[in-house]
Amino acid sequence: MRTKMRTGTSSLGLILLLSLSACKVGPNYKRPTLDVPGQYRGTAPDLPQQPAGGHFGEMKWPTVYQDETLQALLKEALTNNYDIRIAATRILQAQANLGITRANQFPTVGGVGSIQNEQSTPLFTGSPWIDTLGLQMNYIVDFWGQYRRATEAARANLLASKYAQNVVQITLISEVANDYFALRQYDAQLEVSKQTVDADKEILRLNTINFKGGYYSLTDVDQALLLVQQAEAEVISLNQLIPQTENSLSILLGRNPGPINRGLNLVDQPHLPDVPVGLPSALLERRPDVRESEQALVAANANVGVAKAAFFPQISLTGSFGASSTALTSFLQGPATFWAVGGQLAQPIFEGGRITSGYRLAWAQRDQAELQYKQTVQQAFGDVANSLVGYQQSRQFRIKIAEQTATYKESAQLANVRFTGGYASFLEVLTIEQQYFTSELALMQAWYTELQNYEQLYAALGGGWEP
Numbered sequence: 001m002r003t004k005m006r007t008g009t010s011s012l013g014l015i016l017l018l019s020l021s022a023c024k025v026g027p028n029y030k031r032p033t034l035d036v037p038g039q040y041r042g043t044a045p046d047l048p049q050q051p052a053g054g055h056f057g058e059m060k061w062p063t064v065y066q067d068e069t070l071q072a073l074l075k076e077a078l079t080n081n082y083d084i085r086i087a088a089t090r091i092l093q094a095q096a097n098l099g100i101t102r103a104n105q106f107p108t109v110g111g112v113g114s115i116q117n118e119q120s121t122p123l124f125t126g127s128p129w130i131d132t133l134g135l136q137m138n139y140i141v142d143f144w145g146q147y148r149r150a151t152e153a154a155r156a157n158l159l160a161s162k163y164a165q166n167v168v169q170i171t172l173i174s175e176v177a178n179d180y181f182a183l184r185q186y187d188a189q190l191e192v193s194k195q196t197v198d199a200d201k202e203i204l205r206l207n208t209i210n211f212k213g214g215y216y217s218l219t220d221v222d223q224a225l226l227l228v229q230q231a232e233a234e235v236i237s238l239n240q241l242i243p244q245t246e247n248s249l250s251i252l253l254g255r256n257p258g259p260i261n262r263g264l265n266l267v268d269q270p271h272l273p274d275v276p277v278g279l280p281s282a283l284l285e286r287r288p289d290v291r292e293s294e295q296a297l298v299a300a301n302a303n304v305g306v307a308k309a310a311f312f313p314q315i316s317l318t319g320s321f322g323a324s325s326t327a328l329t330s331f332l333q334g335p336a337t338f339w340a341v342g343g344q345l346a347q348p349i350f351e352g353g354r355i356t357s358g359y360r361l362a363w364a365q366r367d368q369a370e371l372q373y374k375q376t377v378q379q380a381f382g383d384v385a386n387s388l389v390g391y392q393q394s395r396q397f398r399i400k401i402a403e404q405t406a407t408y409k410e411s412a413q414l415a416n417v418r419f420t421g422g423y424a425s426f427l428e429v430l431t432i433e434q435q436y437f438t439s440e441l442a443l444m445q446a447w448y449t450e451l452q453n454y455e456q457l458y459a460a461l462g463g464g465w466e467p
Contacts, residue, residue, distance in 0.1 A: 197235060
């Protein structure tokens, strides 16, 4: 139920004065207090937090990924990827929604026209037609800031959609780089496996000849065959992984599944040995997912004001102006004109708890948005800390695996010499050769893991969304 009060032209000036002194109910946004660490966990003590030239996250992605083939793939993905294009349409939707919401703050003006047949009975006199043309204006005074708060929320949602597109871009760059590095890992492992197959087949051939000559046992032949079979199985597995990874990368590029161009080898990919990560406080402004979450909080905070404004009276102004005539052709010859202005005040009295429940709902949604914002910030710090430790440790691990592989290579050569000279069994050769082959594959995987952590750290620091 609503009570209504009509005002005449004498109160119109008062209503206009009220519209000029309008306020905005509801809480004004203030960023929540956050527990920001002084530095990231895992930061090297001798590495500056904030170097003069900027930190890793501020570097442009062509500087981070210097392989020209990878750069071409990233440019293609940023142009053709469907997730990027879908995110762009969400921005257009948010822009349109902002325009719709903002329009509520302005008057609406419409034209009206009518042709009416009036006939008096029992005696007909004069023209039966009355023609009317006019303009009507309606304006709801945003005295409590309901529409301005709604516009504030719509503007925040627009910003959130733009930051969401930046999140998609960062994720896309990371995924393309990761798949490319994985592909180069499989390429390197395939090359090692094929070389091993050829070397093991030569060992098998020599062992077979010596077995036939009575110098070696059948066990030596079987053990050499095991080496060949192990390497051949790895070739088959990699021949499956390579096209599957190419297909995955093609989808990210917006292509149909197909082959992918190659650039630098895995071990030749340029990357920084020590990464300056910057200050944790800068991450709040750097990572678009944090900023997107904050804009969601801004929108929810503004919606509290929208809900609170429903408790207060609504003031509306109406006006009309027009002309009427008994003949359509006589409008320009001085027809009778009419005009009217008025105001209306509507105050909710009983809504069955709808307004109160809506207000409570808006506050609950605002509190949820604040908790999600704080959770996003905390997760961002965790992402950087995990990626930072991962990159540092994976680099050290790769160095150790490289040393181990070199040792296995030397041991395998020595074992073959000892076996040829009759000082060792071929079982010793078999064991060392298997360990050497496994270590070579592990070394390629270690290179990939290091580069994977490299690109994950870059993404965790909010790098890659700026053009």
